[in-house]
Amino acid sequence: MIRGLVLASVLSAIALAAVPGFAVAQERPWTPLPSPPSRSCPDGLCQAEELAPLFRALDGRWGGVVRIVQFGDSHTAGRLITGSLETRLKARFPRRDIRIEPIGVVGVTLTDLRNHPLPVLDAPIDLIVLEYGVNEGFDDTLDPAAYERLLRSEIARLRAEAPRAALLILGAPEAQRGEGGGSCPGDAEARWRSPAMLAVVRDIQQRVAASLNVAYWDWRGRMGGDCSAFRLTLPGANGEDPMMRGDHVHFTQAGADWIGSLLYDDLMTAGRDWYRRGGAN
Numbered sequence: 001m002i003r004g005l006v007l008a009s010v011l012s013a014i015a016l017a018a019v020p021g022f023a024v025a026q027e028r029p030w031t032p033l034p035s036p037p038s039r040s041c042p043d044g045l046c047q048a049e050e051l052a053p054l055f056r057a058l059d060g061r062w063g064g065v066v067r068i069v070q071f072g073d074s075h076t077a078g079r080l081i082t083g084s085l086e087t088r089l090k091a092r093f094p095r096r097d098i099r100i101e102p103i104g105v106v107g108v109t110l111t112d113l114r115n116h117p118l119p120v121l122d123a124p125i126d127l128i129v130l131e132y133g134v135n136e137g138f139d140d141t142l143d144p145a146a147y148e149r150l151l152r153s154e155i156a157r158l159r160a161e162a163p164r165a166a167l168l169i170l171g172a173p174e175a176q177r178g179e180g181g182g183s184c185p186g187d188a189e190a191r192w193r194s195p196a197m198l199a200v201v202r203d204i205q206q207r208v209a210a211s212l213n214v215a216y217w218d219w220r221g222r223m224g225g226d227c228s229a230f231r232l233t234l235p236g237a238n239g240e241d242p243m244m245r246g247d248h249v250h251f252t253q254a255g256a257d258w259i260g261s262l263l264y265d266d267l268m269t270a271g272r273d274w275y276r277r278g279g280a281n
Helices: 005-017 048-059 081-091 111-115 145-159 196-211 219-223 251-278
Strands: 065-071 097-104 127-131 166-170 215-217
Touching: 005 251, 048 065, 048 127, 048 166, 048 215, 048 251, 081 097, 081 251, 097 166, 145 196, 166 196, 196 215, 219 251
Parallel strands: 065 097, 065 127, 127 166, 166 215
Antiparallel strands: none
């Protein structure tokens, strides 16, 4: 497991410190954690340029309030990952009023999104995050074509309701079921495997995001790809607590904080690149 994030963080901090609006604030200390690279999205994010509305808001061109609304399943309902992201954003941009509203329901799929209209807020929404896919991936009867139609229609609806907001799909993370047939190194009983439909869902999410110019985060890749859900349930090399629970689906508090930090890092890298290309002008 890769343990070189501290050096990368220091180098990133030095680079970002020279970028107005994305200057580094004092952050809470943290220990070295794995930072697996994404093989499908540069720096973890595909279509990162579509996040320009968020970067403009963080830069302060549209006022002091930055609004982010995240819809999703239990990963969102737990508020731990979004809490990690929010803490880091507030530390980096202390002059901005950053508000993240997670709207999550345990066990739901994308079909539940229609039950939650965009909240009426006292400031426009800068970013809408969609965090669905795990429960669809565990449904062996899922109709991929119907799922793709639904995803496209929901993106169109959200864009019509919040035309100024950026959209970000968090690609379904790696997750496993303990029903046998696994091949992960260290799984002596060959118990744990990722459902085949989960990869189908993830492929649809990434393809739709590319075709509709929606930002996409490679959550699975940033976890470590194949068998990462198994590896992350094990203690660290120095006895650190596992970052995933024994169900191989949900994260521990430490793991959620780590995932939030990776998402934050990738957003800041994309924001720095946007600024350097003249996006703030």
